[in-house]
Amino acid sequence: MKILYDWLKEFVAVPFAPGELRERLSLAGIAVEGVSETPAGPSLDLDLTINRPDCLGHYGVAREVAALGRSELPPLSVGLRESSDSAASVTDVEIASPDLCGRFTARVLRGVEVQPSPDWLRKRLEALGQASINNVVDATNYVMLELGHAMHAFDLDRLAERRIVVRRARAGEKIRTLDGVERTLSPEICVIADAARAVGIGGIMGGAETEIGFSTHNVLLESAWFDPVSIRRSSKALGLRTEASTRFERGADPEMAELASRRCAALICELAGGEALAGVVDVYPARREPLPLDLSRKELLRVMGASVPDAEIEAILGALGFAPRRADKTSGSPDSPLATWRCRQPSWRQDVTREVDLIEEVARHYGLEKFPPRLHPAKQPAARLPHAEAEDRLRERLIGLGYHEIVSIPLVNEAEDALFRPAGVTPARVANPLAEDASLLRSTGLVSMAHALAWNLNRGQHNLRLFEIGRAYRLQSGAPDEIRIATIGATGMASEQGVAESAREYGFADLKGDLDQIGNLAGGFDWNAETLAWQHPARAGRILLANAGLRRMEDGKGGQWFVTVGNTVVGSAGELAPRVADKFKLRQGVFLAEWALDPFYEGYGLARDDRKYQPISRFPAVERDFSLILSEGTSFASVRETIAALGIPEIFSIEAVDLFRGTNIPPGKFSLLVRITFQSQEATLTEAQLTDFSSRIISALERKLGATLRSV
């Protein structure tokens, strides 16, 4: 809403220059975005909050300006010369739907001459962004901008039987509105009708057939009040927002209807000649007594924490129209803590209905800067999220491994999401998406990660390591479900060519190494070779977490223990299948992984709690290398397990240090170099012991896996 500075001055003395007025009004809650110059003088650009429809006109803003100086706004007096014939003798108003329309006033103007508006009027309207149409229509708009009340003028002679019926629209009833659009109505919409048909949509827009034109001589001026909820519902249903609907849906002033009508009639007579018939046809089913409101200093103190002097309370509430009267028994003693005031709600402030609303009125004009800031001590210890520590460690580790954190918008393209969606998952779709590319809440973070990688690759960034800690969404038997997940994506070089280093591409082993480092936080990831549709069939697998299968058992006496119920799949990892990579136009190998965070965080806690110091042996460790020839398909895990099953306590570690196929290796076989480190806590190992261990290991591998030792 724009307000002309000079127009304000017609209602109230403005003791501030426009720049200062901007500041003063803003600090009293009437936000002024800026001041600009117009041909009609300086204008203030108000950014009004929705609870203040009373400031959608100059008169209402003038009241706020008056309150800044603690003075009351002089009342409006409108002189209107009326003819001896009465309006009631010419027209008649019936409200058939008083729940939608609480007041309808009709005034009749006879013998007007519709013409273009004079310059002064056009200038003001145009400065406020309102196109000038003709003197009668402009008068209604002018008074709307002045007093904040939207009105409508009908060509009286085009109203069937020259009467008004306010009623619900009939189902399927049609009307062509002033903007030339034919609209189909429904019974929730309030129409202004004549004896035959709808001639306007109440509180929203008039009809084209009864529009004021240059041939109009007699005018019926409508000034009404409509139910805010009904206006809002209708305006939404019709997709039609107007100056009128904005004012009525926020709660217009029913008392203003008659005054605005009188003011408008006077202006029409001034601009277009003619005469106003005597009186107004006023049907007012919503009339009610002003709401009484009480304010006590005790409550003001309880909410605001510091007092406001009596004089300020009374001056502010008085200026704003609340007519405060001291109502306590101590009314003689100034600033008494027991002071109370009886006020009444002005008809233009339907937003103020409670004591706390009055407190806000006092506080905003008294000045929020006058309330002293205080810190209040906490009575309870503060806590972070239960998983905050685990998430910190995870994030730290990912960053240490070179991954950059991303944050993506979880609304994605449905077809892309389907590429990664695990079987049996029902996705959570948006009923009213803004775009097809954002029509679904992602069922995994992989789709967002693929996008982030593609975005960067398309911009010449080829070496990428990204992670996201976020959520995946789905419907679980009709109800939404949100799952905490971590997603990582990597592509390009693992190390780049430099003076001290040679180049190497990021491969599956890099991904697995990174994930194993991460898994260590939660007791270690395990792997199996199942692959999902998005994964490369040879270079991918699923991630398992042993701790995810641990169940905490309580014995009822304060003790607890854990029962392993097996490894649980918590995620998947691997190279992106070429078929999927093509869809994202990814032209280099891309590696992705995702795992569920709830079991991971639980595993983190268990692993941390289980951690105990392992004594460091004082005796030397000895390494022995075993160069094994194994049949293709034999896993390192089976080698390790076979060795571990011997139960030799002196085995400190079992590592794979080299792997090769080809020359000197029979077909169907491969060679694996296994390094075993032996160490005892009790003594230095003797050559005889080592020889014994070695022969036991070799014979177990031969027996269980058909391994042979490769002659070096």
Next chain:
Amino acid sequence: MTTDPTTQTLDQRGVTDDSQVEALFQEVRQQFDKQTINLPDDEIGWRMKRDAWLGRKAGVVTRITENWLKTAAPRLRPTVGRCLNDLRSHVEERLEQLHAAVVAAAGSAALARERVDLSLPGVTRPIGSRHLVQQTFEEIERIFLSLGFTVVEGPEIETPYYNFEALNIPEHHPARDTMDTFYLDVPPGSQPHLLRTHTSPMQVHTMEKQRPPVRIIVPGKVYRRDNPDATHSYMFHQVEGLAVDTDITFCEFKGTVEYFVREFLGSAAKTRLRPSYFPFTEPSVEVDASCFACMGRGCRLCKFSGWIELFGAGMVDPAVYGFVHYDATRVSGYAFGLGVDRLSQLKYGIDNLQLFFENDVRFLRQFP
């Protein structure tokens, strides 16, 4: 060319008295000094010199011993012996010096070859980064933890009741216009769901579960059906705050907000509260900070007002207490909703909100 005196005996040289002996030794010594003025090129050069003078078989010192000392007349022998000893120590001392110098020279030549170029880059293991939004979340969390606020989280998919009704925003409230909402497509007959338009629903969830005192912050994602541009995105981040107790007033609210602004923007930042309107707070305010681009003098960023709007807040509207069965006549409190992306944009001078969600590594790397 004179004959090398050391190849002859003293007699052959016609030396008959002590002074002649001394003169002869002096001559040899001068000869040695002359030959060792310059540092030998390397270890081999030094060895040749050493062998020439101290070689067991053919060194000068050996020759003098053989030719001069052993054949000397008994009366000359003490002098020859003394002079020879002097000469030997002189030669040994000097050669030792030379050797040390040769070794040092060789060492520094080798070092010069090995010397690293400190301006060459080292081998760097790439290190990742926290997303800027995450950094701001952590910063906000740190400040409010120090004030005793506990962190809680909630679902992004909410029911209309928690997102609107229980926050005093009934179905046809105009405030809903400012929060255009995404609804979930749920099977017919199931409860309607929406993507929360603010983190405020957790106010209600928390108060339903907990009696006062309550002091929480709620970080999280929120969604609005706004077309994306430099300041809008259909997903962004908020941190909700709520404190409710029997003794919290506007003054405590103001103290907390001012503390936060100073901690977040620096001690020079000034705060101003401007009355505003939200359905779930009363009184409501917008919290402004003095413009840090122009220090309050007025610039484009602050629209020449000297102030920047940071976030909305206020005293909890008593109507909200009604929904969670708190006694509105006994408890009071405040709530605020920090826009994390907006605060990050302001603090780091990021003119386009979309940068946060494009995840371009050239952006991410700037905030390690």
